[in-house]
Amino acid sequence: MNVGAFVCSCGGSCDIDLEATREGVDGVDVVASSELLCQSGLDGMAHVIEEYDIDQVIATATSDSCKRRIRAQTADSGLHPDATAFVDHREGAAWVHEPEAAQSKISRLIDAANVGLEHEAVSRTVSHEAGDHVAVVGDLEFARTIADDADVTLIAEGRDFAGEEIPESVTLQRGRVIGVDGSYAEFHLTVQAGVTDDCIDCMKCVEEGPEGAVTARPVDVAPVADGGWTDCCPTDAIEPGEVTMTVEADQVVHPGSDRATRGGRVGYYTVADAGTVAAVEHHLGGIEKPQFLDIDMEICAAGASSQEGCTECTDACPHDAVGRPTVDSVEFDPVACQNCGACTSACPTGAVQLREPSNERLAREVETLVADDGLDPVVAFVCSETAAERLREYGRRAGAGEDISYPPVLPVRVNCTDTVGEGHLLHALAAGAEGVAIVGCGDACLHSGPDPKAELVERVNRATRDLGLGERVTFLAPERDPSGFTESLTAFADGLDASPIPVGHEAEAFTTHAWVIESVRAIGEHVTPERDVIRGIESVGRVSVTEACNLTPTCSTLCPTDALRRTGEGELQFNHSECVNCGVCEDGCPETAIEVDGGLDLSLLPEANDGEAWTTVHEGEMLECVRCGKPFASKATTEKIQSEVGDLVEGIAPDGNHSIFEYCGDCRPRLLFGGDTR
Structure with missing residues (x-):
């Protein structure tokens, strides 16, 4: 594939040397430039595409109108509609950095974009059929809005709709919702009412009941209503708080309710607004969406033989997309998945991995970005949602004349900061980065809530201290006022010592456990660790065994990675390089003789033991x-x-x-x- 890069200075609004920027790009087949690429430079672009037989274009452009014109030109030149990628050279570079730093950064971003495209996953889709039944809790106006397209059940939630116009297509259900179970296309709402189906709407209870305790439409009685007057009902239908029923629905709109999961569930909405209307209508009849995950259950450490093992993915998922149908297994719902990557960064074995961007793609982008000697290599994993938009806004304000600037950190876009785990951070340092910033959405995070990576940052900084590198990782959340972010990022970058680790490391392993060990080994070639056990690493486990061990084969049988074995000489041996810290051996040991702790013990790795991976942790007879x-x-x-x-x-x-x-x-x-x- 022939790749052409095109650099623009946006009519001179970007104070960059176009020639120097072109010369800094070294990973593509041809680089051209223009002061106004999206207008006067289009003819030149067409000429370069034809002359060099270009298949893929990487252009510096951020404005939607510029992107449309460039895409139209590449299409006219015969390129595939998806064969044009864009790099932010303006809001994220030239408008917030000094010219020389901006030039180097733009060149690196073009090369990283090219490497990323080389590792882009083939698109796949998943689908799930559903009906058109939507349960709306208490919100008549929302029920009216979607009534023409959906089969709506309006659950009264104690409200009285007497005198209101309710469309004939809307089914009005008495009662209050006390529970919601299930998932998209299979929701089950438990509704509590005070009147049975024997009610004939005679209105006697409305006439004789206490004020505020009875609704007329639908007829219902509040759970705490005094029952001394209930004999007025000719069918004995009044049973305050005693009637429960189930409403089935494909989607649920329940304003003000608890989302039940940190990031929400597909088909379950807690806000009734225009966005929810669009989402409900989009999901009527079923869903077809990209497949976000690659799953290999053969290497999953969830457990075995009815013994629970690793729970990292179920603990991490903020969208209720990972469940445990049995105590020793996990199940992924590809439709409920929201592409945040939380399960993938937590999974130590690689049983679940994000398709796009994959760990390999992220690794290659990082390795490409830090390769430029012209910049202090500080890598920033930037969330593609609120955080990215805030940074763009800072750039626009700087372009309009505000004094906003920050160090030229090297951005790697991720779907959400949940994607980032200890493997990503340690690999960036092994590749030569002086520091790593996780730039997330903070309180505005759509997935994990405020400061979701505080614990990860603390753990990895503990590991880097133990390795002799000092603290090298931070988490930052851009707010509307840029001063806090720019000051914190500047202080972080200025406080970093030069890394003793040269650039040039290329990762070969991309599952968290193997990636972490590989990265620590690469770092260890250039530093003197302060201790043997590198704390803060959770994807690698250490085993200790007491004298209570009877050498039963339970632990070695249960271990999903074969990190334990029993020898014929009465020894229990442990392979630290294979242990993923799932804890199934500890939980399954009948003698409670095993304890598993996180941390990478350098003294147990093969290179510290003449190539021997196995160590004896218990000797018996x-x-x-x-x-x-x-x-x-x-x-x-x-x-x-x-x-x-x-x-x-x-x-x-x-x-x-x-x-x-x-x-x-x-x-x-x-x-x-x-x-x-x-």
Whole structure:
């Protein structure tokens, strides 16, 4: 594929040297420039595309009108509609940085965009059929708005709609919602009412009931209504607070309710506004959307044999898109997934990975960005939602004359800062970044809420301190007033020492666990760690075993990554490089002899032990079968079983020369049933 890059100075509003910017780009086939690319430069662009047989265009443009004109030109030149990508050279560079820094940054951004496109995932879609039934709780106006398109049930929620115009297509349901379960296309609302279906709307209760306790349309009685007057009902239908029913719906609009998940659920809305109207109508009949995740359950560490293991993905997901149908398994709902990446950054094994941008794409972009000697390489993972828009707004205000500037950090766009985990941060430092900023939405986050990465930043800074690098990571949330962000980012960048780690590292592993170990190894080649155990790392586990261990095979059988094994010599061995800190061995150990803690112990890695990955964590004694000589059980296990059930089986093999506990599972039946008394 031939790639052409086109650089613009936006009519001179960007104070950059176009020639120097072109020369800084080294990853594409041809670079051209224009002072007004989207207008007078279009003919030149067409000429370059034809002369160099360009298949992919990367252009510096931020204005929607400029992008439209450039796309139209590339389409006229025969390029695919998706074969034009854009780089922010203005609001995020030339308008907020000094010219020389802006030029270097723009060149790096073009190269990073090119590398990112090389690792762009092939588009896939998922779909889910649904009906048109929408349950609206208490909001008549919203029910009216969507009534022409949807099959609406309006749940009264204690309100009296007497005298109101309700469309004939809207079903009015008495009662108050006390619970909502299920998911898109399969919601179940539990509704509590004070009147049974025997009600004939005779209005006697409305006439005789206490003021405010009875509604006329629909007829219903409040749960706390005094029941002394209820004999007025000719059908005995009044049962305050005692009537429950279930309403099924494909979507639910429940204004003011708890979202039940941090980031909301597909088809469940807690605000009744124009945006919700559009979303409801869009989801009528079903959904077709991009497939956001790649899933490989074969390497999932969720558990085994009814024993719970890793819960990272279910704990992390803010959208109720990951569930546990059984205690030892997880299940992903691709329709409910909102592409935030929380589960993928938390998953240590790589069982679930974000398709776009993938970890490999992010790694290659970081490695490309930090390669320029002209900039202090501070990488910023920037959320594509509110945070990105705030930074664009800072740039627009700077372009309009406000004094707004900040250090030329190197931005890597992510769907949400939930995408960023310890693997991303440590890899950036291993690649040569002096520091890493996570730039998120703060209180405005649509997924995880305020300051969602505070714990991650604290953990990774603990790890970098242990590695001898000092603190190198921060979390920042741009607010409407830019001063707090610019001052904090400047203080962070100015406070960083030059990194002792040269640029040039290229990642080979992209699952969190393997990525972290690989990155720490790369860092360790250039620093002297302050301690053997690097704290703060949660995707790698350390195992300790007490003398209570009886060498039962439970832990080695349950371990999803084969990080534990029992030898024939009575040893329990541990492979630190394979442990993902899921804890299933600790929870499943019948003797409660195992404890698992996070942290990477450098002294347990193969390179610290002459290439040997296995270390002995417990030494016991194995019994050998008295008949065949095969080691079959630990002495401690055998003694424990014999103490518990020995009396029950005493004398079961009177002709045997030894206790039945001294025979292996193959030879014991021969002793009991085959007459072999050896």
